[in-house]
Amino acid sequence: MKLNWKPRICMVKLLCTWLRRMGAMILLGCFLLMNGMTPLHLAVWYSLLYEDCSTVKTLLESNADCSAEDNEGITPINHLSKGSANKKLRELLYSHLEEQRKRKAIEACSETKAKMDELENELSNIVGLNDLKTQLRKWAKGMLLDERRRALGLKVGTRRPPHMAFLGNPGTGKTMVARILGRLLHMVGILPTDKVTEVQRTDLVGEFVGHTGPKTRKKIKDAEGGILFVDEAYRLIPMQKADDKDYGLEALEEIMSVMDSGKIVVIFAGYSEPMKRVIASNEGFCRRVTKFFQFNDFTSDELATILHIKMNNQTEDSILYGFKLHSFCSVEAISRLIQRETTEKQRQGMNGGIIDPMLVNARENLDLRLNFDCIDTEELRTITLEDLEAGIQLLTQ
Structure with missing residues (x-):
């Protein structure tokens, strides 16, 4: 029986052609992926060649x-020509792009709400400073x-x-506030x-030339x-120069x-009046520092609120x-206590600095008045108004 080799030869030729084509495709695909292209970039390119979506x-x-962009900033859609031959592919890509933008916007909305809630939680720990x-x-x-x-695809x-x-x-x-601001920004x-990064004059200024x-x-x-936080910034510009050094x-x-x-945010901090020397010392200061915030002295009510916040946020x-305030230690009761036991000058001199030592002294007073045989767990961990009074009296003596 005589075999007909002609169809077999044609098949072999077709197979070789297909393998060459696929080999070239694979090599080209590898090159494209090395260029930062995603599989969708490559699929769009293939679809344009063979009209297969x-x-x-x-x-x-x-x-x-x-x-998604490749290393040259090209998206899959950028590969489309303006001709009508790619109409089906164009409609397919633009339809999915719009759906993806809407989905991302919904996700961003949910994340935005969570971040704003976190922001408000942080701001609730700041007393006053409404501006x-x-x-x-x-x-x-x-x-x-x-x-x-x-x-949503907008450029901003x-x-x-x-x-x-x-x-x-x-x-x-x-x-x-500077620390909270760092977390929020x-x-x-x-x-x-x-x-x-908190610095003062001694962290910045040397003792000799250079x-x-x-x-x-x-x-x-x-x-x-x-953030670079320069505390007591007015000390960089002495009121009177003792010498030229x-x-x-x-x-x-x-x-x-x-x-x-744009690499850092700088916050200069200090007393209001002496800070005028810093502002006047450099003509570019007010051009660069565009936001000024006044931190007013705390009232007795605000100090009492700060005390409650501190007790509720112990690490x-x-x-x-592990300690708590007695139910009689309301904000109003503590405010009256602070108003009675401190002078205006003391409050202005220490402000929120009153609270921590006052609480430490109050805890020590609690320890002093308890007996060793006390087994009441509430009594062992409850700071009373009497303890707070003893704590602030010791502080202001």
Whole structure:
């Protein structure tokens, strides 16, 4: 029997052609993936060549990202030509892109609500400072709305938080607010980290020529991505120069030189009146520092509120962890106690600095009045108004 080899030869040729084509496809696919392309990029490219949308459809049903960019910033949709030959593919991609944008917007909305709730929880621990709280809400809400705008495919510019000055007496919460601010600005995406680098004059100013610049630049480097908090900033500019070897102004100028870089947020803090020297010492200060917040002295009611907040937010490493206030220790009762046992001058001199030592003294008074044979668990851990009174009297003597 004579075999007909012609069909077999044709099949072999077709098989070789197919293998060559597939080999080329595989090599090209590897090259494209190395260029940062996703499987959807490659599927769109294949569909344009062979008018087969099945792979694209399968990937989209598995929620492949239509807006993913390769190393050159090209999305799968960017591969489409403007001709009508790709109408089916175009409709398919744009339809899924719109669905994905809506889904991302819904997810962003849920995340936004959670972050705003977290913001409000943090702000609830700040007593007073309503102007600052309003500003924080503006920044946070703006950033979170930008997240939603981007999720919907809108192009929006990057926000940059302003540099600030916190003005007020000691104990008014400037350092505490700076730490909270660091966490909040990081939470809403304004800052890449939540670190707050706290410095004073001694951390920045050297004792001899050529020492201050490197010392200050090191602290600036440490603070990159977060907040540089310059406490008692007025000490950089002495009221009267004892000699010509004071390098505080050099440290200030080093800080001012990086404030336009966007790498850090700087907060200058100090008494209101002496801070005027810092403002006047550099003509670019008010151009760079655009937000000034006044930290007023706390009233007796506010100090009592701070005491309650502290008792309700004790951590395990606190000396007061596990203790609680007696039911008679209301905000009103503690406010009357503080008003009675302290002078206005003492309150202005210490402000919130009264609270921690007052509570420590109160706990020691509780220990003093209890007997060793006491087995009442409530009595063992309850601080009374009598204890608080003894605590503040010891503090103000």
